[in-house]
Structure formats: structure tokens, C-alpha cells
Amino acid sequence: MKRVLIQPDFEAWREAARDALREGYAPEEIDLQDAAVASTLALSFELEAGPTGVATTQPYVSKSFLDDAAMVAVHRNAGRWNLLYRVLYRMQGNRNLLKIETDSDVAEMNRLASQVRRDLHKMHAFVRFRKVMRPGEVMLTEHRPEVLVPASGAADDDGEMRALVLVTPTPFGVAKSEIEQCEPEVPEAQLAADDCEHFVAWYQPDHRILPLAAPFFAERFAIMRWSILTPDASVSWDPVTKELLWSAGVPRESAPDEDELETLWRSYYSSIYNPARLNPRAMRSEMPVRYWKNLPEMTLLPTLVTQSQKRVEGMVAKQQEKTSAAPFVPAEHTVTAIGAALPACEGCELYKHATQAVGGVGPAHAKMMVVGEQPGDQEDIKGLPFVGPAGRLLDQTLEELGIDRSELYVTNAVKHFKFVQKGKLRLHENPRLSEITACKPWLLAEIDAVRPKLIVCLGASAAKSLLGGTFGLMKQHGEVLSTPYAERVMATLHPSAILRARDDASRSQMMEMFKADLAKAALVMAG
Structure with missing residues (x-):
């Protein structure tokens, strides 16, 4: 058997492996020893018998093998050089070897590479200057x-x-x-x-x-x-x-x-520490004890852990202080009961400036519910949803598509008009997420009362009220999604966005998108 000392360097192994393949050494005929590990063998030597394997002058090497081999090369496993050579030698006869994950050599190579990648990830996270x-x-x-x-x-x-x-x-x-x-x-x-x-x-x-x-x-x-x-x-x-x-x-x-920067780091770490997400078992798994000696924040952790329960209770109490329409929503979820209770709502600050709360209108058991963002100026005055310019565009589009608005339940995610006063004009202002959240109990009560077959959200604010903050309107419009609140929910543009388009070309493109989405909604509603 030929024995070769390999320095702890990937390129040194590649050169030795290339020579061994060229000379035709089978894996059992060569021992690639780690020069960084103490060994009684100081020199390489060969027995009289020469190599009996298949000589390869132009070896096949895949990118995936090189990527994993570069990881395995820095592992402390003393047998890694022989493992890599075995896999490389066998690949010359089977180019799909790496796809056989149950193969013992491939499985071991993947295991070592995975350990190195995890160690690399830990180093990126835990180095402190x-x-x-x-x-x-x-x-x-x-x-x-x-x-x-x-x-x-x-x-x-x-x-x-x-x-x-x-x-x-x-x-x-x-x-x-x-x-x-x-x-x-x-x-x-x-x-x-x-x-x-x-x-x-x-x-x-x-x-x-x-x-x-x-x-x-x-x-x-x-x-x-x-x-x-x-x-x-x-x-x-x-x-x-x-x-x-x-x-x-x-x-x-x-x-x-330690330097003065570590005091600043501890202060920052303490401020971002979230006691509600405390999980000691997961913490020890992701941040093993052996790394603690290098982390200045670990001196704070015992105190932070001890105080976690108290801080969580404080966070819950603060959360409960946030405004919500929930206390004003009637226990009986019917269209009539909701309409009677809505005028008394003071669930957020918007009620102080709006003329009145604007509820939904339509059949008590409509197949489709249309949800807008909030009432506009005309809606606030008349007390009805979608009666202004955006409402007229919605009516026109529904009529062109053969959809009878009187068969739809039309409402808004926010029930009070939010605006900025400019002289005699009241200019629409987008509601904040906290205001959408505060008003959400009304919308959920309406959904429970009507039980629509499909909900169509008009605009990003309405969509995020039911589909979450990560929903992307322009990318996901027209998709029919399932939510905890309704089995089928989709979203499209708000008519007011079409009216505010920057030019005729954009307005035409947006109008086509709006029509196509509503046409799809009609098909879904029809089953």
C-alpha cells in the first residue's frame, strides 16, 4: 500500500488524488494520511506490488462533488482524505454516484460536509470583535x-x-x-x-x-x-x-x-431580547455551551431568563390596552344586529372625526362579499359604501360583466372615514395597520353573518386585513386563497387606484386587470 501525507489543504489533496488516479491506484491500495494528525509514519513508502486499479488521465469531477469536498477537506476527521478519494475513484465508473444518498461513502461525505457547513454558520454568528x-x-x-x-x-x-x-x-x-x-x-x-x-x-x-x-x-x-x-x-x-x-x-x-464596545453590545442585546420567545432547549441547540465563553451577551442571559415571565406579563398587559372594536361588536352576528350596533363604535380614534360609521349593505346571505378599504368622502356623508367615484366605476364594471350588485354584500375593512382637511376639502388618508386591526372584529362579524362563498378584497389594505401583511397585491391578484376567515378569498385593485392612474395607458392596463379578476370571481361564485 502506498502511503502519502496530505497537508490540511484541499488543493494538496486534489494534487495527490490526481496523481493517484493517473497512476491507477484503487482506494484500497493507497492511504492518504492527514499530516496534521500525529502519526508514527513520517515518510511515504510503497510495497513491491504496484497499482492494479484503472488509470484515469482525465478524471470526471462534478461541481457538487467539489463543493462538498471543499467542506469535508476542513473537517477534523482524520479519514476524510481517503473518503474523498474513494468517492472520486468510484465516480469515474458511476457519474450518478452522489445521487445515491444511501451509499455508505456518499452518506458519510454528506454528513461531514453538513457538520462543516453548520460550524461555518456558527462562526459567522458567534465571532465577537x-x-x-x-x-x-x-x-x-x-x-x-x-x-x-x-x-x-x-x-x-x-x-x-x-x-x-x-x-x-x-x-x-x-x-x-x-x-x-x-x-x-x-x-x-x-x-x-x-x-x-x-x-x-x-x-x-x-x-x-x-x-x-x-x-x-x-x-x-x-x-x-x-x-x-x-x-x-x-x-x-x-x-x-x-x-x-x-x-x-x-x-x-x-x-x-473586554472593551467598551461590549457594554454597548450588551445594552443592544438586552433591548432586542424577546422574553415571549424564550425557549431554553432551542437556545442550547442553536447556541451550544461551548460557544458561550466567546459571547459577551451571555453574562446577561441568566438575568434576562429570570425576568422573562414578568416581562411577558407586562407585554400582554400593554397589548390588552390597545384599542379595539371588539367590545362594541354584538354577540349576535346578524346583518341587522351588526347594523344596529355599529353607530356606537368607538374602537379607535377615527370615530371622533368621521361623520358616521359606514356599515355593509346587501343580502344577508350573499354568495359574494366585496370588501373595500374604508369609506370615502361621499360614503361618509351618505352612510353607504361605494357611492362615490370609485363606487360608480365598480358599478359600471359589474354591469359590463353581468354581475348584479344588488346580489352582493358590499362593505369596508375600516368603518370610519380617515382624511386630512385641506381647506374645504377632505382628502383621503390610508388607515394605519393598528386602525385596520382595531376595526377587524366588525369585518369578521359580517363574514360570520353573511357566510359568503367568495370574498373579493379591493385594494392592498383590505387584502392585508384578511390575507396578512406579506400579501403582495400586484403579484397575487386574482389568486383564490383559503384563510381562517373564509374558504375562498381573492384580491384585486381598488377602483380608486384606477382613477388615480398616472396616464391613459396605465389606466387601461389596470382596468383590464380589474375586469379579469372580477370575471374570475363571478365564475367562482357561480361554482
Whole structure:
């Protein structure tokens, strides 16, 4: 058996695997050992018997294999190099091998790749930087932590050194590099020239993922000068040259202690902490105990957890103080009872300025319910829905489609007119989500009373009242959806939006959309 030592580097494995395929080594005839793991075998050797496998000069490699192999390569599993070679060798005879998820080699490769991806995700989430204000606090060397070494002659008027030199042989390429002066020649670097800020983080990942993680931090913190230290390797980012500078790993003691930024971070974390979503089991699963030592917010967590129940009770009490029309809605959900109770509603502030509440009109058991946003100026005066310009456009469209409005139940999501007074004019103003929510008990009572076969929402406000805040009117108009409130709900444009179109072409396009959606509603209503 031929034995080869592989450095913990994906490209080193690729080169060794390419040579082994070219020479025709079957997986059982070669042992690719991890050079980073202590071994009694220091040199490679071969027995007299040569390779007996199929020689491959132009191996087949899929992108999905390379993506997963790059992940597996940084795993700490000592047998990963042999695993990758087995899969690669077998792929030459079966290009669909990776699709066989029950295959033991493929399953193991997927397991290792998944563990590395999870570790990478954790590193992106749990790295915490500390600010170093002056040179002389952190240095990375091959054998031990040192101080940052000032470059010769790099002193300012006060004699304080500003340029720093990294002197480290590394497995990643850069052996010696000089960090540029803190006052850069490139204006867009936006560095702090006065205090020479440098942000340093120490982190201990489960696997050797720093080369995979570093580009994420380089993109996220492109204008900052930072270093990430791990036991395996360390990396620094130079925002002037836009380069990642690699060096050897260091112990936890080489990283700086807590800085004033962590106080700000704890304050922010405390403010965004949601006690109502506390789930200790899920928290330990997503944020295992071994990561806690690197997270400054963990010092707050015991107190926050202890106070969670009390804070939740406070949030519930505050929520209950919000205005709602629910106390004014009658227990008997009939069109007559709702119409009699509606004028007394004071469920939100809108009742103080509107002329009157405007309820729905139509048969008590109509097959289709049409829900608009809120009454307009004419509706507020007359006490009836859709009697203004938008109502006339709705009537005209329904007539063209052969739909009898008198057979529909027509209402609005909000029952009072919201407006801004401009001289003698009252200009329509969109209701806030809180006002739509406050008025929702009336709409739900009407739905319960009428039990329509289909509800058609006119406009985004009405649609979001029944279909949720994420509903997109322009993308989802005309779709028939099921909701907790009604089995079939669809939405289309509000007639007032068509009247406000910026030009004739837009108005014509919107009108065609409006007609098509109402025609579809008629088909649904007819069964």
C-alpha cells in the first residue's frame, strides 16, 4: 500500500488524488494520511506490488462533488482524505454516484460536509470583535503570541509607532507583510487615522474552517482593520490593500480582553431580547455551551431568563390596552344586529372625526362579499359604501360583466372615514395597520353573518386585513386563497387606484386587470 501525507489543504489533496488516479491506484491500495494528525509514519513508502486499479488521465469531477469536498477537506476527521478519494475513484465508473444518498461513502461525505457547513454558520454568528486602540497589543507568530512589531522609522510627531509588521511563515501564502500606515493614501478606505483602530476576535471552531469563513468577514467588514485568531490559524484584513494576511494559530490568551464596545453590545442585546420567545432547549441547540465563553451577551442571559415571565406579563398587559372594536361588536352576528350596533363604535380614534360609521349593505346571505378599504368622502356623508367615484366605476364594471350588485354584500375593512382637511376639502388618508386591526372584529362579524362563498378584497389594505401583511397585491391578484376567515378569498385593485392612474395607458392596463379578476370571481361564485 502506498502511503502519502496530505497537508490540511484541499488543493494538496486534489494534487495527490490526481496523481493517484493517473497512476491507477484503487482506494484500497493507497492511504492518504492527514499530516496534521500525529502519526508514527513520517515518510511515504510503497510495497513491491504496484497499482492494479484503472488509470484515469482525465478524471470526471462534478461541481457538487467539489463543493462538498471543499467542506469535508476542513473537517477534523482524520479519514476524510481517503473518503474523498474513494468517492472520486468510484465516480469515474458511476457519474450518478452522489445521487445515491444511501451509499455508505456518499452518506458519510454528506454528513461531514453538513457538520462543516453548520460550524461555518456558527462562526459567522458567534465571532465577537474587540477594539484595540494602539499597536503593541496583539501579534501573531508561528510559535507563540508576540506584540505587534513597529516598522523601522514609522513614528509620528509624538514618537508613537504607526506602521506594523507581521513576520510569520504560514501555510496560506503570505510569510511577511506590512500593515499600511493608519492614515491611508486611499480616501475611500475610511480608516480612523487618529486612534489606529484594530478589531480582534478569538474563536475556536470545531473544524479548520477559517479559510472558508474569512471572505465573509472581509466583505461584511471591508472598511475595518480586523484580525481573527483561532488555534489552527489566524487571519488579518488590511482595508487599504484589500488583502487577507494569514499567520499561525494562537491560544485564547493572545486575544485582547473586554472593551467598551461590549457594554454597548450588551445594552443592544438586552433591548432586542424577546422574553415571549424564550425557549431554553432551542437556545442550547442553536447556541451550544461551548460557544458561550466567546459571547459577551451571555453574562446577561441568566438575568434576562429570570425576568422573562414578568416581562411577558407586562407585554400582554400593554397589548390588552390597545384599542379595539371588539367590545362594541354584538354577540349576535346578524346583518341587522351588526347594523344596529355599529353607530356606537368607538374602537379607535377615527370615530371622533368621521361623520358616521359606514356599515355593509346587501343580502344577508350573499354568495359574494366585496370588501373595500374604508369609506370615502361621499360614503361618509351618505352612510353607504361605494357611492362615490370609485363606487360608480365598480358599478359600471359589474354591469359590463353581468354581475348584479344588488346580489352582493358590499362593505369596508375600516368603518370610519380617515382624511386630512385641506381647506374645504377632505382628502383621503390610508388607515394605519393598528386602525385596520382595531376595526377587524366588525369585518369578521359580517363574514360570520353573511357566510359568503367568495370574498373579493379591493385594494392592498383590505387584502392585508384578511390575507396578512406579506400579501403582495400586484403579484397575487386574482389568486383564490383559503384563510381562517373564509374558504375562498381573492384580491384585486381598488377602483380608486384606477382613477388615480398616472396616464391613459396605465389606466387601461389596470382596468383590464380589474375586469379579469372580477370575471374570475363571478365564475367562482357561480361554482
